[in-house]
Each structure stands twice: as C-alpha cells, then as structure tokens.
Amino acid sequence: MTGVSRLRIGGAAVAALVAGCVLGPLVIHPPPADPVVGALQPPLATVTALELDDGTTVVARRVEATSDGLIATGAGRRRVVDPARVTATTRHRLLLGSDRFGRDVLYQLLVGGRISLAIAALSLVLAVAIGGTVGVAAATGGRLVDAVLMRCVDACLAFPLLFLMILAAAVLRPDPLLLVLLLGGTSWMGVARLVRGQVLSLRTRPFVAAARVSGSPWHRIALWHYGPNLVGPVSQDTALRMGDLVLAEATLSYLGLGVPPSVPTWGSMVAQGHRALPEGWWLAVFPGLAIALLVIGLALLGDALQRLTEPGT
Amino acid sequence: MKRLPRRLVLGLAIGLISACANPAPPPATGNGAPARGGTVVVGGLGDVLSWNPYLAEDQTTVEILSLVYPSLAVEQVDYQDHPPSFAPSLATGWEPSADGLELTFSLDPRARWSDGVPVTAEDVAFTFRTQRDPDVAWLGSDAKDAILEVAVVDAHTVRFRFDRAYPYQLMDANEGPIIPAHAWGGIPYPQWRDVDWGERVVSAGPFRKASHRPQQELVLERSDGYWRDGRPYLDRVIWRPMPSRAPLLAQLLTGDIDLVNGLDPADAERVAADPRLRVVGFPDRGYSQIRWNLRRPHLADRRVRRALTMAIDRQAIIDVVYLGRARPSVGPVISAMWAFNRSLQPVAFDPAGARRLLAEAGWIDSDGDGTLDRDGVELAFELLTNSENDLRQDICLLVEQNLARVGVAARPRFVEWGTMLALETGGDFDAIVSGWIEPTLIDLGPLWHSAPPGEPTLNSVGYANPEVDRLLEAAAEAATFAEQKPLFDRIQELIVDDQPYTFLAETERLVGINARVRGAVINDASPYFNLDEWYVAHEADVR
Amino acid sequence: MTRIAIRRLVTLVPLVWLVVTVTFLVVQLAPGSYADTLDHPRLTPEARQNLRASYGLDRPLGEQYLRWLAAAATGNLGSSYLFKEPVIRVIGRALPPTLLLAGTALLLDLLLGVLLAVAAARRPYGWVDRLTTVLGLGIYGLPSFWIAGLLILVFALGLGWLPASHMHSVGAGELSAPGRLIDLLRHLVLPALSLGLVGAAATARLLRATLLEARASRFVLAATARGLSPRRILWVHSLRPALLPVITAFGLALPMVFSGSVVVESVFSWPGMGMALWRAAEARDIPLVMGLTLVGAAAVIVGSLIADLLYAVADPRAREER
DSSP, rough: OOOOHHHHHHHHHHHHHHHHHHHHHHHHOOOOOOOOSSTTOTTEEEEEEEEEETSSSEEEEEEEEETTTEEEEEETTEEEEOOOEEEEEEEETTOOOOOOOOOHHHHHHHHHHHHHHHHHHHHHHHHHHHHHHHEEEEEEEHHHHHHHHHHHHHHHHOHHHHHHHHHHHHHHHHHHHHHHHHHHHTTTTTHHHHHHHHHHHHHHHHHHHHHHHHTTHHHHHIIIIIIIHHHHHHHHHHHHHHHHHHHHHHHHHHHOSSOOOOOHHHHHHHHHHTTTTTTTTTHHHHHHHHHHHHHHHHHHHHHHHHHOTTOOO | OOOOOHHOOOOHHHHHHHHHHHOOOOOOOOOOOOOOOOEEEEEEEEOOOSSTTTTOOHHHHHHHHHHOOOOOOOOOOOTSSSOOOESSEEEEEEETTSSSSSEEEEOTTTOOOOOOOOOOHHHHHHHHHHOOOTTTOOOTTGTTTTEEEEEEEETTTEEESSSSSSTHHHHHHHOOOOOOOHHTTTTTGGGGGSSSGGOOOOOOSEEEEEEEETTEEEEEETTTTOTTTTTTSSSEEEEEEESSHHHHHHHHHHHHHHHESOOHHHHHHHHHHSSSSSEEEEEEEEEEEHHHHEEEEGGGGGHHHHHHHHSSSSHHHHHHTTOOEEEESSSOTTTTTTTTTTOOOOOOOOOOHHHHHHHHHTOOOOOOOOOSSEEEOEEEEEEEETTTHHHHHHHHHHHHHHHHTTTOEEEEEEEOOOHHHHHHTOOSSSEEEEEEESSSSOOOOOHSSSTTTSSOOSSSOOOOHHHHHHHHOOOOOOSSHHHHHHHHHHHHHHHHHHSSSEEEEEEEEEEEEEEEEEEEOOOSSSTTTTTOEEEOOOHHHHH | OHHHHHHHHHHHHHHHHHHHHHHHHHHSSSSSOOGGGOTTTTTHHHHHHHHHHHHHTTTTTHHHHHHHHHHTTTTOOOBBTSSSSSSHHHHHHHHHHHHHHHHHHHHHHHHHHHHHHHHHHTTTTHHHHHHHHHHHHHHHHHHHHHHHHHHIIIIIIIISOOOOSSSSSGGGGGOOHHHHHHHHHHHHHHHHHHHHHHHHHHHHHHHHHHHHHTTTEEEEEEEETTTTHHIIIIIIIIIHHHHHHHHHHHHHHHHHOOOOOOOHHHTOOOSSSHHHHHHHHHOOOOHHHHHHHHHHHHHHHHHHHHHHHHHHHGGGGTTTTT
C-alpha cells in the first residue's frame, strides 16, 4: 500500500461510515419493534409485521393461519392473534437481524453511528485543540511556562476521573454537549505530551532555527513550521483515540451521563450485545466491526497524511 | 478513564462457552449412602469482610459466618401457610412462660467450641450484651429491642425476658449467631473495630476456618469436634470470590466451581442446557416494582398511576426479561407468604382502558404531538434505575415502549447504585424501577407508614394513607398472628387500590450446581441451608 | 539532569497534595455514603444513620478532611470501611499482583512493539509492514474486553491450556514452591497478553511512524553517507531518536503498573489495585479511595518524571537550552 492507496482505502472506509449513518436512516424503514416474538431474529431474516387495532404490532418470522387464529412464532415464543384485529400486514427484511427488544439492528447501528461519530469527533476536536495548544505553549513558552503547564498535565492525569464523573452524573442532567465537554476535557493530556515532545525536537531542526533567526513571529512558526510536521504523529494518535472515545461514551452512559439509554450508540450496543452473545452473536459483532472499521480507516488516513507531510518527500 | 463498568466486562467468552462445552453423559441417578470426604467449591461475588458477625455489614459475610458460629435454632422455610417454624440447633428445645413474657432455652450439652471449651449459657448472655452494645453498633440490634434481659439459669439453660407478649419472640431471640465469651469477652467493646478478627476465630459450626486470602480464596474445613453424629460429610468447602458474573458462569461451565448462587435468567438457560449441571430455582421473596414519587403533581393522582399500571404489559416483562422465571406480583406481600391476601387480583393489562382513564383524569393529546398533556404540561417523567442491574434496565426500556403507546413519555435514566440511593432518599426522582426482598417477619410499617418529613424512612415514595397508618399501628400491637391477618388483608387491599407502586414480578433465585454435589437442600433461607449434609458423588457415579 | 530530577521531586509533594485534596472534595460531594451502599438484611433507616455516625460520616466536611490529612501526614491512612483493616494493608495486598501483571504487560508492550515496528520500518510499505499494520489495527480496533474474552475462549475454554481466572488454582497452597511458581505463571499469561497486546499494537504504530521520520533526518543521511550498514543505521541511529514519542507514551503507561487495569483485573478476577479502586468507589470507602489515589497520583507524577529523564538521555537535543 502506498501513501496514496492508504489515503484512498482509509478515506473510502471513513466516508462510507459517515455517509451510511447520515443518509441510511432516511432510506431504511424498519418494522415497529415487538419484544415478545420479534426479538433476536438473525441477520437476513424476513419477518411479517401485523399491526393490530390497539396500536400494538406483532412481528414474527412465521405466521400461520389456523382455526384458532393467526399463530405468530419467534424467539422461542408464540402468540395467537385474532385475524379480525389485524389492520395492516407488511413484510420486512432485517439485514443485520433484530435485537433483544425486536429492534432492527441495521437501523439502530446507523442512527447510533450519527450520535457516536458526532460525539467522538467533537470530543476529539476539543481534546486536540486543548492538548495542541498546551503542548505547543509548553514547548515554546520558556522554562517556567513549561514547568507549570506540564505539572498541570500531571495533576490532571493523576486525578481519578471516575469520581468526577459520579459527581457530575448526580448533579448534572445528561446532555450530549456535556458528554463532549467531559470526554474532550478528560482526554487532552496525552495529546499535550505528544505535541510538546514533537515540538521540542522540531525546534532544533535547521528550518525552524532558520525561521527563528530570520525573525518570524512565533505564531507564524507555530502555524507553518510546527503545524505540518505535527499532522502525521497527531493524526496517528487521533485515529487510535477515536475508537477509545466511542467506547468511553458507553462508560459514561453507565454512570448515567451518556445519551438516553433508549437511544442506541455503538459503545452501548457493543456493551449490551456482549450480554446477549449466546442468544445473538450479531448484536455485538456488527457495532464492534463498525468501531474497528472506523479505527482502521482513520489510521490508514493518518498513515497517508504522515507520508504526504514527511519531510524530504 | 481508569474505570470501565463491570457490565462492559462481560466476556465474549461466556457466550460461546456453551458452544464448546463438551457434551457429557447425564448424571447417574443411583445414589448410595452419603460418602465422607471431598471438596465443594462455591463461587460468589462477595467475600467474608469481617470474621466478627456483629461487625459484618454485608449479606455474604452474614451468610458464611452463619456456618462458622452456632445459632440457637434454625428458621424453616414453611411460611406459605403459617409463620415460619423453627428447628432445634444449639438449643435442643425452648419453653414459653405462662404469661408469654419469658422464653427458656435448653442448650445441647455436647456443643463445643473449636478449642474444646463447651458452649454454655454464658456465651448466649455475652452474645446478647454484644448485640446491644453501642460501641459495637450491630446493624441488626433493633431485633433485640423488646428483650429486657437474658439470664443464665445454669450452664445449659438460658432465659430471655421480653417487655410484652408478641408473635415474633422466638425469631427475635434467635437473630444473630452465638459468639465465644471465653475468647472474646476479654476485649473491651470500644476496641472491637481495631481487632483483626481473622486471627481470633473460635467457631462451633460444622466447619471451621482453615485459611483465608481476601478476594482470592476462603477455605473452611470439617470441624472434627462437631457434636452432631457423623456430620459434616464434606472435608472442605472453598469460596472463590469473583469481581463479576462473567467468570462465575464460565467457571461453573468448566467445572472449576460447583455452585453459583444467583444466576441471571439467561445464564440459567445455559446452565440448564448442560447435562453436568442443574439449576435450582425457588421464589426468594423478592419482587420488582416501579415506585412512583407521589409528591410529583402528575403522579399524585391515583387514576394516573392505575392507568400507567394498566398500560404496562407485565406478562411481556416476565417473558422477555425474566425468561418466564417469575410470577406476576400483585401487592405488597408476596403471594407465597401466609399473610398474602388471596382475594386480590392483579390489575389487568389494558392499553385502551389506560387511555380512557388518563382522559378521565384530564390527560389528552391536545397539541397532536403524540404525548398526552394537561394545562400545557406533558405527561412525561424520568424512569430511574441502577446501571449494575441489567434486568431492571431491560424493564425500563420495555416500560418506555409500553407507555409510549398510550402517549406517556417515560425517559429511562441509568445511574450508579450509590447515586440512585441518594436520589431516592432525597426524593429527587419521578419513578424508580427497583426491588425488595420481603423478610419472613412481616412488617409493612417501614415501607407504607407515612413518615414525618426529615425522618429516615424506606417510604421513599411519600405514601400517606391515614387508614393504612391506623391499621399498621394496630397490626404492630397485635399479640398473635391470627389477630394480624385480617389487618394485613385490608392493608393490602388499600395499597393495591392506591397503586403507589406498579407491582411487576415476583422473582426467583436461581442457583446453578454441579450434579456431583448431592444431598443439598437449597432454599431461600440460605443457599447453605444444610451444608453439613452435603456430599460429593464418587467420580464413577457421575461419569 | 540531577538538578532537573531534584527540582521535580520537590514539586511532587504539593502536586500530590493538590490531587488528593480535590479528590477528597469530589468524593465527599458525590452522592451516597458507605452507609448507603450496604445490603445487610436487617438494615433499617435508623441503623443506617447510626452507622453513618459511627464512621464519622456526619461530621462537617472540613473536620473530616483535616482529620484525614493530619493522620496521613504521619503515615496513617486509616482503616478501610469495606475491608475492616488498615488501608496500608489493603494496598499492600493489592499492589504486588498489579505490579506483576502490569509490569509483565508493559514489558511485553515495549518488546513486541519495538520488534514489530523495526520489522515494519525496514521496508516501509513492504509486506511485513502491511501485515503488521493490519494486525496491529485489528487488535487496536477491538475493545480490550473483546481481546480478553477471545483469549479466554481460545486458550482456556477451547484448548484448555491455561486457566481463565484468579492468581492461583484451588488448593495451590499445598503445592511445592516451584509448583506454585509455575501455577502463578500459568495464571499470568492470559491477563498479561490481554493488557500487553493492545499496548504493543499502539507502540508499534507510533514507533513505525517516527522511525520513518528519523530515516529522513540528517543523522541518518550522514550515517548512510559514512557507509554504515543499514542494520546499524536502523537499530542505532534511527531507533534512538525515534523512541522519543514512545518514551512519552511509556511515561503515561507507567502509572498503570501501580494503579492497575479495572477491565482486565475484573475479567480475570485478578486481585489488584484496579479492582480495589473500583470496589472502593462503589462502596464509597473514603479512606481506601484516598489511599489508592495517593499511590496512583504519586505514580503518575514519578512516571512522568522518569519519562522526561529517559527522554533527556535518549535525545541530547532535549537537554539543550532547557
């Protein structure tokens, strides 16, 4: 794989995920959820949805007409329905199966992807912005600034965030913006250390030294000399961090800080899917694959960026 | 983040184990006489945290220490038709006085502590002093509130004197194990919290402590001096504490542990499918419910609460969440208990009726957004439960689906256990999905008697019905069970009428056990109810 | 460099104090107390209140804090509410398993990571590079509990080669000393792999990137011009500067050796610091939380110091002008 092909493959993977999540839910029309007989249908199953007059729906793999009425079977359970109460019948194909509550996994995955991707991406932007600023400032701001900033980083790393989250969960109402602030605000320290290290070593490079001697202002140096050389390592780091953030969202949900439990996210789908693995392998596998695809795609993009910005190429 | 929820940790492994477990022949049914010897390994989530039963603050420690220290009598599991009876243990018998104010116990003269010293009436008196001591601050000391004095009559006779005649005297006298006066009596109570009790265990049960590595392994071995003939049969019982459920199930399936007390319904299906294992299920006096905060204006209306109950498909919850291993819950006394009012009927599932009842209470969808409203306020609330409990989370999601169909917006929110308790005690919630385990001593007061504001109470929903208060006070004064029963019946009717809770399901305790373990009677009194009679089948019997 | 070390060690105490103080505040403000989390069968609301009083949880916040600080200053970390024994003893019991597990994992992380990265960087975009990239990303893309689960599934349940949990087998106390050691090592393999593989994948990726960068630097060009062998250039001239970001990452990972990993310790029932912190948090066991935070904070700060010192050793330029 050359840099260009990595760029193409990685870009295609990430673009496909994003496009699927943004557009997919507009195109797919899943059947209403039936937790009793419609639960845990395997991928590619075709189901019949019977809408009843009281507003409920029965979704089943098999519906047989007998003298007792319609017998719907699925998930090891059966239900008898009076044909007179059926107001509409539709058929659906569940490409990725249904979950323990009879919800369409593909639809959940795409809707959940919107939230997971948005939250992870925004938190990442926040983390990189804080971490990058602190890192550059520490590396270029002189001994005292460096010492103060890096000791702050140490203190933030040493603080057991768990308790802060428990406190936040009790005092604050869950809110997506809060989630971004918490995730971004607690994961910038690694970026700061990485950037500081890179800048420290860049400072001694001839081109930076030349720029400093020729009197370029610091912000010009930061933007034009440090910036491009940081893209490679930071984007590498970012790709791996993104996967962590998607999963960390599930952790915060556990503490009651995440998105509402009935809204799917990839992190919570993986976590919930694990519980039900014996009953339905597809529940954990598909969201897990989505996260893995995201990480791999971003990492390939990072590789490509590194190659394209490598000095001397 | 240094922390990830334990639930997230549930192994991929678990799921697939059932697929790789080797099929084994079914266990042989032929069982000869109980054989001596062998080891049983028990897996559980807890560990012994203090070897002094009066400093113990958790369920697991209490359960395990009840095997090491003796009790006067053993409560039997026969509460279905009458209050539970008791079988002799350290006490060979007991006799009430004519005025009903005294209870005299005769102790088994053969009983010995593990260091050879006889167990005497002095130990019983010392135990009582310990139970009441403010420095020890035993959590269960309220059980002894009615006991005025424990007098040593002779070495093997001890007399309890009560301040009044009431039906639970024997139960209260028996509460808490007997501890060794000769070994512990010399340590002043104020110093008890600083003592390493693991070093000072003097036991008198069928088993004694052999070794204990906290959070790793606890070994109890047969106590040779145990005074009951031929018992116990087992050489050793080993506890393996585990931090989460995932390794518990995995190790039960691989045969590394023999018993797991408290399986999830889905785990129980997997255990039941393995021919080398069996599942014992029994009602554990637990029931799950939605607690409605009656201080919230829209939930204060009894019609609204009844409509919410009608809109929730409780049978679907039993089928989907408990996988059929539960029964519908009707009211505040579980249906297996002698005090249950058998004329009560559960509120029927009826979404259409729920809509009508809500409309009657003024809740209609006037703005056409799908959610009912009244005076511009939507019928919406938060449905709280704790993240550690998967089953309750599933219930929340099903209830959300159910209520959405009648135009009620329930928003599930899962928080960590400590947070939920704090929100509940502070009254800072709309509705909570939770559960109670009902004690065999029926006392509805703590949950249902109206409490003055600011007083600690379990009545977190703010239920206040003057008639219920009056009946509860009358029941507490009653001298016999027969006097209590009609009062209990009426209380249950009133509470079911008011629906301060939506009663969901009466749950089962599920115990997974290896088929090689024989003779085990497992019930809701204790998973180790008759541990001294357990034995291990010979390899040849099983294979 | 000694001066740097001394200067940094001086800041250790106030920094740890700051972290511990903020933690105390946050834990106290978090809802629920130890008395609220108990599940004792006979616990009445009154008993809960008495219990709160007997642990001093009803005292004013400032008084509790000063009391704890005064005791801690003399080396007394108090008694754990949960385990009913001195915090020092709980930590003393949880630390060795964590040191063993996380230390092994970190070693695995570095060794495997460096080897893979060097193998990949010898011929960038060659087949070794591609293979390690795909494998590394595959491992990194999966949540760590999946990897643990997969290892248990294959090696413990499937093949039956290794135990799936705990540090010792049932009855290991009766084995001979070498037997006990082998038993321990067998129990160590799977958790150490679960913890180390993800790290190795990350290290390899990071190092590969910086190795490629170093290849283009003037050191390496000069070395190539001097006619040194490619092997020597790779291992000596490129690797040393390329290790810088790895060292940064190492410094960040070092505290894990003292504070443990909740996920892996929980999956494998490994009785380490991660599990202890988890249980302490759940039970609102304030003395234990504070003790563990103290150890963890000191580890982070010392870890960062060690990383910076190593950094100075690896890159002479970092010493210039600082």
